[in-house]
Amino acid sequence: MKDEYLGRVLAMLGEPSWRYRDPDSWHKLESELGGSLPEDFKVIVDAHAPVQINGHLYLSHPATERWNLAEEIRRSSHSWSQVEWDDGEPEGDPRVSLGTSDLLFGTVDGLIPICGTDRGEVIFYATRCAVGQGSLFVEDGEGELFEYSFSFAEWLYLWLAGEEVTGGGSAFYPGPVALQDLPMTPDERPEERYGPPCQ
Numbered sequence: 756m757k758d759e760y761l762g763r764v765l766a767m768l769g770e771p772s773w774r775y776r777d778p779d780s781w782h783k784l785e786s787e788l789g790g791s792l793p794e795d796f797k798v799i800v801d802a803h804a805p806v807q808i809n810g811h812l813y814l815s816h817p818a819t820e821r822w823n824l825a826e827e828i829r830r831s832s833h834s835w836s837q838v839e840w841d842d843g844e845p846e847g848d849p850r851v852s853l854g855t856s857d858l859l860f861g862t863v864d865g866l867i868p869i870c871g872t873d874r875g876e877v878i879f880y881a882t883r884c885a886v887g888q889g890s891l892f893v894e895d896g897e898g899e900l901f902e903y904s905f906s907f908a909e910w911l912y913l914w915l916a917g918e919e920v921t922g923g924g925s926a927f928y929p930g931p932v933a934l935q936d937l938p939m940t941p942d943e944r945p946e947e948r949y950g951p952p953c954q
Contacts, residue, residue: 769948
């Protein structure tokens with residue numbers, strides 16, 4: 756897969772571990788969802804997840820018992836499906852882009868929550884919005900959604916570069932990327948490591 760942003764992101768994140776790469780786990784998850792997730796997202800997740808990036812962004816993996824992406828998608832979709840939207844909500848309503856009157860979660864006909872932050876921001880993937888890779892919708896933790904019609908790798912690159920792509924005031928000072936593997940047992944305490952210095 757050729758994607759200039761995917762190459763940039765992988766370079767920023769540093770040496771991949773590929774600890775849990777497992778095509779069958781992706782196939783099972785995508786069969787459950789009824790469609791494919793972005794290829795660049797899968798490459799980044801396979802290379803580094805489960806991981807916390809820059810102390811905020813969490814990436815889970817479909818092949819692990821803890822920090823399991825399929826379970827995270829199910830749980831988050833269930834929670835979002837319970838929300839009763841008032842008129843004019845959510846701000847940045849994605850139903851127009853999705854071409855639907857219902858706001859669905861966890862399905863290719865709606866929004867699939869693929870990752871989130873410790874600040875309450877949620878990144879959704881929508882397969883039916885744009886050509887090619889689909890669109891991303893980012894909920895800023897305050898009920899407002901922002902649509903980005905570019906790839907997950909481009910979104911992540913901009914986030915790592917300090918751009919405000921999770922809502923106003925969300926940028927942070929860019930620098931070498933901090934990564935911390937998520938603990939796979941209750942006693943594990945993974946150390947923080949860093950990607951290469953920014954160029």
